[in-house]
Amino acid sequence: MELxxxxxxxxxxxxxxxxxxxxxxxxxxxxGRPPFTIVIPPPNVTGVLHMGHTLNETVQDILTRxxxxxxxxxxWVPGSDHASIATETKVVNMLKEEKxxxxxxxxxxxxxxxxxxxxxxxxxxxYHQIRKLGCSVDWDRVTFTMDQHYYDAVIRVFVDLYGKGLxxxxxxxxxxxxxxxxxxSDEEVEYKEINGxxxxxxxxxxxxxxxxxxEFITIATxxxxxxxxxxxxxxxxxxxxxxxLKGHFAIVPLVNRKVxxxxxxxxxxxxxxxxxxxxxxxxxxxxxxxxxHNLEVVDTLNDDGTLSAAAExxxxxxxxxxxKKVVAALHEQGLLVKEQEYTTRLGYSQRNPDTVxxxxxxxxxxxxxxxxxxxxxxxxxxxxxRIHPGDRFLATYKYWMENVKDWCISRQLWWGQQIxxxxxxxxxxxVAETLETALDKYEAAYGSRPATLRQDEDCLDTWFSSWLxxxxxxxxxxxxxxxxxxxxxxxxxxxxxxxxxxxxxxxxIMAGEEYHKEKPFSDxxxxxxxxxxxxxKMSKSLGNSPDLxxxxxxxxxxxxxxxxxxxxxxxxxxxxxxxxxEQGRFFNNKMWxxxxxxxxxxxxxxxxxxxxxxxxxWFGNRxxxxxxxxEKLFRDFRLSEALKAIYSLIxxxxxxxxxxxxxxxxxQPIDAGVYKKTIEYFEQLMQLLHPFMPFVTxxxxxxxxxxxxxxxxxxxxxxxPGSINADILAEASLAKDTITAIRDARNKQxxxxxxxxxxxxxxxxxxxxxxxxxxxxxQVNANEFGYATEAIAGAASxxxxxxxxxxxxxxxxxxxxxxxxxxxxLTYQQGFRNSVEKKLSNEKFVANAKPEAVEAxxxxxxxxxxxxxAIEESLKLL
RNA sequence: GGGAGCUUAGCUCAGCUGGUUCAGAGCAUCUGCCUUACAAGCAGAGGGUCGACGGUUCGAAUCCGCCAGCUCCCA
Numbered sequence: 001m002e003l004x005x006x007x008x009x010x011x012x013x014x015x016x017x018x019x020x021x022x023x024x025x026x027x028x029x030x031x032g033r034p035p036f037t038i039v040i041p042p043p044n045v046t047g048v049l050h051m052g053h054t055l056n057e058t059v060q061d062i063l064t065r066x067x068x069x070x071x072x073x074x075x076w077v078p079g080s081d082h083a084s085i086a087t088e089t090k091v092v093n094m095l096k097e098e099k100x101x102x103x104x105x106x107x108x109x110x111x112x113x114x115x116x117x118x119x120x121x122x123x124x125x126x127y128h129q130i131r132k133l134g135c136s137v138d139w140d141r142v143t144f145t146m147d148q149h150y151y152d153a154v155i156r157v158f159v160d161l162y163g164k165g166l167x168x169x170x171x172x173x174x175x176x177x178x179x180x181x182x183x184x185s186d187e188e189v190e191y192k193e194i195n196g197x198x199x200x201x202x203x204x205x206x207x208x209x210x211x212x213x214x215e216f217i218t219i220a221t222x223x224x225x226x227x228x229x230x231x232x233x234x235x236x237x238x239x240x241x242x243x244x245l246k247g248h249f250a251i252v253p254l255v256n257r258k259v260x261x262x263x264x265x266x267x268x269x270x271x272x273x274x275x276x277x278x279x280x281x282x283x284x285x286x287x288x289x290x291x292x293h294n295l296e297v298v299d300t301l302n303d304d305g306t307l308s309a310a311a312e313x314x315x316x317x318x319x320x321x322x323x324k325k326v327v328a329a330l331h332e333q334g335l336l337v338k339e340q341e342y343t344t345r346l347g348y349s350q351r352n353p354d355t356v357x358x359x360x361x362x363x364x365x366x367x368x369x370x371x372x373x374x375x376x377x378x379x380x381x382x383x384x385x386r387i388h389p390g391d392r393f394l395a396t397y398k399y400w401m402e403n404v405k406d407w408c409i410s411r412q413l414w415w416g417q418q419i420x421x422x423x424x425x426x427x428x429x430x431v432a433e434t435l436e437t438a439l440d441k442y443e444a445a446y447g448s449r450p451a452t453l454r455q456d457e458d459c460l461d462t463w464f465s466s467w468l469x470x471x472x473x474x475x476x477x478x479x480x481x482x483x484x485x486x487x488x489x490x491x492x493x494x495x496x497x498x499x500x501x502x503x504x505x506x507x508x509i510m511a512g513e514e515y516h517k518e519k520p521f522s523d524x525x526x527x528x529x530x531x532x533x534x535x536x537k538m539s540k541s542l543g544n545s546p547d548l549x550x551x552x553x554x555x556x557x558x559x560x561x562x563x564x565x566x567x568x569x570x571x572x573x574x575x576x577x578x579x580x581x582e583q584g585r586f587f588n589n590k591m592w593x594x595x596x597x598x599x600x601x602x603x604x605x606x607x608x609x610x611x612x613x614x615x616x617x618w619f620g621n622r623x624x625x626x627x628x629x630x631e632k633l634f635r636d637f638r639l640s641e642a643l644k645a646i647y648s649l650i651x652x653x654x655x656x657x658x659x660x661x662x663x664x665x666x667x668q669p670i671d672a673g674v675y676k677k678t679i680e681y682f683e684q685l686m687q688l689l690h691p692f693m694p695f696v697t698x699x700x701x702x703x704x705x706x707x708x709x710x711x712x713x714x715x716x717x718x719x720x721p722g723s724i725n726a727d728i729l730a731e732a733s734l735a736k737d738t739i740t741a742i743r744d745a746r747n748k749q750x751x752x753x754x755x756x757x758x759x760x761x762x763x764x765x766x767x768x769x770x771x772x773x774x775x776x777x778x779q780v781n782a783n784e785f786g787y788a789t790e791a792i793a794g795a796a797s798x799x800x801x802x803x804x805x806x807x808x809x810x811x812x813x814x815x816x817x818x819x820x821x822x823x824x825x826l827t828y829q830q831g832f833r834n835s836v837e838k839k840l841s842n843e844k845f846v847a848n849a850k851p852e853a854v855e856a857x858x859x860x861x862x863x864x865x866x867x868x869x870a871i872e873e874s875l876k877l878l
Numbered sequence: 879g880g881g882a883g884c885u886u887a888g889c890u891c892a893g894c895u896g897g898u899u900c901a902g903a904g905c906a907u908c909u910g911c912c913u914u915a916c917a918a919g920c921a922g923a924g925g926g927u928c929g930a931c932g933g934u935u936c937g938a939a940u941c942c943g944c945c946a947g948c949u950c951c952c953a
Binding site: 641852 | 884950
């Protein structure tokens with residue numbers, strides 16, 4: 001069979017993925033083997049996969065394939081997330097731009113129809129990408145967070161937690177997105193530093209009777225447009241400047257409201273003027289002050305961020321326009337003392353990044369977190385759930401868990417699970433899964449059965465559904481105790497970005513502990529953030545994230561996987577550059593060419609040539625050594641290092657050394673035994689690499705030999721790493737060092753590759769060369785390899801270790817080049833000897849260091865002295 | 879303001895429990911090769927006082943402290 005010049009990824013990839021699917025290799029059903037389970041962190045259906053997903057999914061596939069090949073029943077569950085607010089925003093925009101439809105024109109049902117169309121389209125794109133990347137997911141288990149069973153599970157959990165008193169409804173200060181017109185949780189607010197202004201405004205002071213004292217009190221505020229909501233002025237009780245104002249009041253400008261001057265240690269005397277205007281409706285700290293001092297709450301903002309009737313002035317104006325107008329009005333009335341540049345942090349909506357979040361008092365649904373947090377904190381602290389890398393994230397996790405605040409889970413959106421609370425006309429409500437049960441509950445609670453009840457209009461936060469992901473993909477909530485959940489739960493590893501440690505990881509652990517009394521996964525592997533070449537975060541707005549399908553077109557899926565894995569140690573950010581994919585493509589070609597070489601050989605029983613037994617024995621040992629190393633790296637989740645080790649094993653050890661050592665002469669047959677072992681090694685290498693680069697390895701595996709039905713790399717089970725003979729490895733190192741040194745000498749003597757040499761070694765240790773002499777001779781193009789007992793006149797001399805080599809050539813030896821080499825080495829060795837001698841002459845070292853360390857130093861010194869002697873002798877000859 | 883992490887070759891990064899597998903890999907650079915698997919390749923070479931300063935130790939890129947710069951998280 002004729003093999004193409006280079007490896008062609010596209011054909012192989014489609015072919016093998018289709019083949020794996022037909023054979024149902026990714027299908028998992030419970031059996032007697034131990035399970036290895038990964039649930040995909042569901043990408044949301046708002047768009048396509050970016051490089052961050054690519055990294056995540058590559059890591060998951062590597063772990064899954066490795067487990068599948070190591071005796072586990074590997075199950076990787078794919079899926080996607082409805083992403084309530086993000087998707088709804090996209091759909092609303094799409095409707096407006098493409099169809100000219102406003103959301104307000106649609107009924108809930110009509111809107112959901114469009115949303116599902118959107119979901120099908122983008123969900124489909126994501127699944128296509130996962131497939132192209134080669135992910136070995138069980139396609140029969142695809143789950144969406146709005147599937148019927150999933151929807152039911154979310155509702156069931158809501159009802160259950162409400163019943164346990166862990167969910168409550170109440171008016172609290174929440175984060176409000178005035179663009180999406182919905183509440184957000186604390187985690188959905190992103191803070192940015194901006195340059196703002198601090199406005200100093202003076203309020204007239206009046207006494208209890210309302211008579212002006214003629215005095216003014218000046219406050220500093222960033223938000224003058226909230227002045228109309230002020231219900232107090234607060235100063236520090238220890239502040240001498242204001243002590244005399246006890247029992248006094250201030251007049252709020254523009255609305256002329258009389259508000260008390262209150263005293264609280266919360267106020268920082270040093271900040272601004274030391275006097276604070278208190279607006280309980282629009283600032284969380286002011287809200288708390290208001291609660292403490294029983295202040296009135298005047299909410300001056302509408303849901304869309306315009307001023308409400310309660311503001312009295314500038315009603316209906318947008319909050320930022322209103323700010324300008326308020327400032328102008330204050331200025332006009334002579335109440336604006338000064339404006340000051342000021343840097344501050346403002347909260348923005350994560351999903352509407354241009355929208356400043358408004359702190360607002362609102363009646364919403366909350367999850368009480370402290371009780372849920374406790375077992376979830378313990379699970380990580382006591383090591384039940386292990387976080388990789390190390391425990392870098394442990395402190396962050398602990399801090400959040402120990403200071404966790406109640407979770408606002410209601411959203412004023414339609415795309416999501418509708419809150420199962422049912423209201424009567426008076427606003428009395430019950431929580432129940434269906435209207436029918438709600439009516440029963442209502443009757444039991446209030447004594448009468450109304451004709452109907454109105455369901456809460458709002459839906460639940462996406463994360464309130466995704467926290468059930470590890471269990472509900474196996475129907476652990478909707479059908480508890482089923483065979484799947486019993487077998488697959490808890491899952492093995494969760495691979496995700498560190499940015500959602502609170503959104504998701506922490507809450508999944510809470511849900512797992514609450515509903516299974518058990519962790520949802522044993523290990524969490526945090527990948528870093530993917531950045532571009534300049535170190536910028538990849539984002540849609542910057543447009544600096546490459547298109548995955550385009551990358552796969554250009555380089556092939558294996559090369560993309562290689563490129564993203566080769567430089568991404570766990571938890572560290574990686575700067576992604578196309579060139580690393582290129583390196584992956586070169587690697588494909590390297591293996592492909594090795595295949596071509598091997599396939600062109602003809603095995604024969606008696607070739608007449610010497611059999612390279614040493615090479616065969618060495619590579620077996622070298623393979624075992626790396627195999628064991630790779631297994632250890634897998635256990636430690638150090639995947640990029642494992643890939644590097646395999647890369648080097650294949651490229652350097654196998655291609656550059658081993659294949660050259662056993663390569664028969666041009667058009668000569670190869671020894672049948674060596675050929676057989678070589679095919680075997682090649683197979684083992686492909687197997688070791690397969691989790692990282694599944695397509696090319698499967699392809700080569702099938703081209704190496706005819707395979708029986710079912711003999712496929714994707715399910716080929718790893719053997720335990722074999723034993724290692726250190727002597728063989730050491731001899732091979734000696735061979736490599738010698739070859740490199742002689743080649744260097746050949747270069748320095750300007751010998752052409754075709755020029756042959758005679759090589760003679762003067763050594764105390766003839767025995768160690770016996771098995772490698774033919775390899776050395778072949779690799780340095782020596783037609784003679786012999787042993788010498790003294791210097792050979794006219795030969796170039798090279799010192800390797802403590803042995804002296806004499807290179808005999810037809811060309812005249814250039815003594816200058818040789819001398820330079822030797823002198824350089826001599827200088828280094830002398831420096832080295834000095835440092836070792838210094839160490840050994842230090843009595844404290846000899847007395848305190850471990851005996852092995854001292855012994856090692858002595859050996860170093862002896863080796864070094866022998867080498868110096870050899871070099872000096874060689875120099876003398878010149 | 880609090881906390882975490884990072885700083886090693888021109889670039890991107892490895893270096894786990896302190897002692898020649900400790901100064902490494904890939905890319906880039908330089909030299910020589912179109913050697914019948916591979917020029918997308920082969921054979922070699924050069925290049926770093928491991929951010930600064932202290933400390934612990936017989937011994938520090940590695941442990942501790944402090945400082946500087948960068949990044950992230952939290953307020």
